[in-house]
Amino acid sequence: MLPRRRFAEILLGTGFVATAVASLYPVLRYLIPPKATDLGTDSVVAGHAGELKPNSGKIFRFGSRPGLLIRTASGDYRAMSATCTHLSCTVQYRGDLHEVWCACHNGMYDLNGRNVSGPPPRPLELFDVQVRGDEIFVRRHREG
Amino acid sequence: MTLLQNVRQWLNERLEWDDLIEPLRKKSVPLHKLSYWYFLGGITLFLFVIQVLTGILLLLYYRPGANEAFESVQYIMTQVQFGWLIRSIHSWSANLMIFTAFAHMFSVLFLKAYRKPRELTWVSGVLLLFLVMGFGFSGYLLPWNTLAFFATKVGTDIAGQVPVIGKPLLIFLRGGEEVTGATLTRFFGFHVAVLPGLATLLILIHVLLIQRQGISVPAKLELEWKAHPAERREMKFFPNFMLRELMAWYMGLGVLGVLAAIFPWNLGVKADPFSSAPAGIKPEWYFLFMFQTLKLIPAKVGFIDGEVLGVLLFGAVGLLWLLLPFFESDDPSRPKPWISRFAVFALAYVAGMSVYGHLAK
Numbered sequence: 001m002l003p004r005r006r007f008a009e010i011l012l013g014t015g016f017v018a019t020a021v022a023s024l025y026p027v028l029r030y031l032i033p034p035k036a037t038d039l040g041t042d043s044v045v046a047g048h049a050g051e052l053k054p055n056s057g058k059i060f061r062f063g064s065r066p067g068l069l070i071r072t073a074s075g076d077y078r079a080m081s082a083t084c085t086h087l088s089c090t091v092q093y094r095g096d097l098h099e100v101w102c103a104c105h106n107g108m109y110d111l112n113g114r115n116v117s118g119p120p121p122r123p124l125e126l127f128d129v130q131v132r133g134d135e136i137f138v139r140r141h142r143e144g
Numbered sequence: 145m146t147l148l149q150n151v152r153q154w155l156n157e158r159l160e161w162d163d164l165i166e167p168l169r170k171k172s173v174p175l176h177k178l179s180y181w182y183f184l185g186g187i188t189l190f191l192f193v194i195q196v197l198t199g200i201l202l203l204l205y206y207r208p209g210a211n212e213a214f215e216s217v218q219y220i221m222t223q224v225q226f227g228w229l230i231r232s233i234h235s236w237s238a239n240l241m242i243f244t245a246f247a248h249m250f251s252v253l254f255l256k257a258y259r260k261p262r263e264l265t266w267v268s269g270v271l272l273l274f275l276v277m278g279f280g281f282s283g284y285l286l287p288w289n290t291l292a293f294f295a296t297k298v299g300t301d302i303a304g305q306v307p308v309i310g311k312p313l314l315i316f317l318r319g320g321e322e323v324t325g326a327t328l329t330r331f332f333g334f335h336v337a338v339l340p341g342l343a344t345l346l347i348l349i350h351v352l353l354i355q356r357q358g359i360s361v362p363a364k365l366e367l368e369w370k371a372h373p374a375e376r377r378e379m380k381f382f383p384n385f386m387l388r389e390l391m392a393w394y395m396g397l398g399v400l401g402v403l404a405a406i407f408p409w410n411l412g413v414k415a416d417p418f419s420s421a422p423a424g425i426k427p428e429w430y431f432l433f434m435f436q437t438l439k440l441i442p443a444k445v446g447f448i449d450g451e452v453l454g455v456l457l458f459g460a461v462g463l464l465w466l467l468l469p470f471f472e473s474d475d476p477s478r479p480k481p482w483i484s485r486f487a488v489f490a491l492a493y494v495a496g497m498s499v500y501g502h503l504a505k
Contacts, residue, residue, distance in 0.1 A: 059420055060418070090420045091421075121451070
């Protein structure tokens with residue numbers, strides 16, 4: 001049979017553990033911020049025709065993240081995520097190099113978002129670009 | 145009876161005050177040609193006190209939040225009387241404190257003061273250094289300027305590379321997926337509440353350990369003094385060393401005042417989360433060696449991403465650094481030679497990479 005003291009110890013110990021868990025759990029959950037409601041941005045107006053000169057680029061807002069819209073020297077539009085795949089700095093278009101450059105750690109991408117030199121381990125996500133009238137629409141690339 | 149004696153007697157009758165300060169009177173500081181290195185820890189403590197005082201003053205006007213932080217620091221610097229000076233002292237003192245903490249650490253390392261029985265003093269000191277760097281990192285974001293914004297993006301992303309716990313850690317630090325006003329609020333909380341609490345506790349432990357064990361003597365000298373006790377030279381801590389230390393603090397205050405007044409700290413440009421990282425962006429000097437290393441590691445090393453490898457390497461070296469005394473031999477006449485070589489290499493690496501990072505485009 002369980003001695004009385006041991007029984008009291010188990011009762012008390014279980015109580016303490018339960019109290020600790022009951023106090024810690026809400027605190028730990030509290031530390032994790034609620035998920036931001038991303039309205040599922042799939043398509044945005046990234047700019048207006050004529051806003052960008054050939055061989056230049058601009059940052060636009062794609063949901064909660066920055067995107068990069070480029071007008072190539074030949075006049076085509078390209079759009080891609082502007083978040084560097086290395087350590088998430090915001091990249092920029094370098095007209096002198098005709099490449100996308102990250103100033104933080106000297107990463108380079110080509111106009112298709114492929115990582116060509118420096119530390120970036122992956123390419124930038126490429127977006128689809130459509131020019132409709134005066135507006136340049138950028139949308140997430142859909143496979144197939 | 146003078147006023148001072150009266151106060152002392154009053155305290156003695158109630159608290160046995162003289163007994164309380166007795167250990168301070170017994171405490172002595174070894175006297176040798178390297179004794180001046182003993183000042184560095186005290187100067188670091190002094191600068192910490194300056195940080196607390198100027199930090200409290202800045203709190204009177206600073207407002208955390210993406211729409212207010214930059215403007216409130218601007219207000220402190222342009223409208224509040226001497227606001228520019230208080231902020232400048234806070235920034236300069238932060239940088240000097242990190243410098244003196246590093247110098248103190250390396251002096252302890254080279255004088256082998258971390259040896260048994262002072263392992264825990266070393267551990268608490270290294271943890272304090274990590275905390276101080278945490279202070280630097282969290283405080284850097286508070287003015288919400290462009291450089292700080294990207295530094296925080298990169299810094300938190302580095303934390304996000306840690307295997308397994310990286311992602312939750314990143315969300316915890318940023319208060320979401322991205323660096324936003326939520327990050328600023330969190331960093332503010334870390335900077336003014338969490339870190340000061342932890343640092344105060346650790347400083348108390350650090351100082352109590354030193355008080356308990358006395359000040360270390362370099363290994364060679366310790367052996368010499370053991371063989372010839374008559375050669376042992378000491379100075380009373382109170383008041384002799386204390387007064388010298390106070391003079392060092394006074395000089396530190398002078399240097400700080402001059403730097404803060406002649407080279408006031410810049411505010412920079414307000415952060416815009418939807419702009420590119422500016423060319424030539426670099427972290428503060430004390431993170432430069434890590435920054436430059438991450439820049440040099442290629443995208444892929446074997447099957448592992450370069451930045452993950454960098455984070456793992458720095459983590460491993462940091463852990464080794466923290467536990468260094470436990471690898472040292474207990475016999476002062478036979479120190480482990482690899483530890484000295486490692487220390488020299490570490491100093492050369494940190495200094496060399498920092499200079500390289502500073503000069504590199």
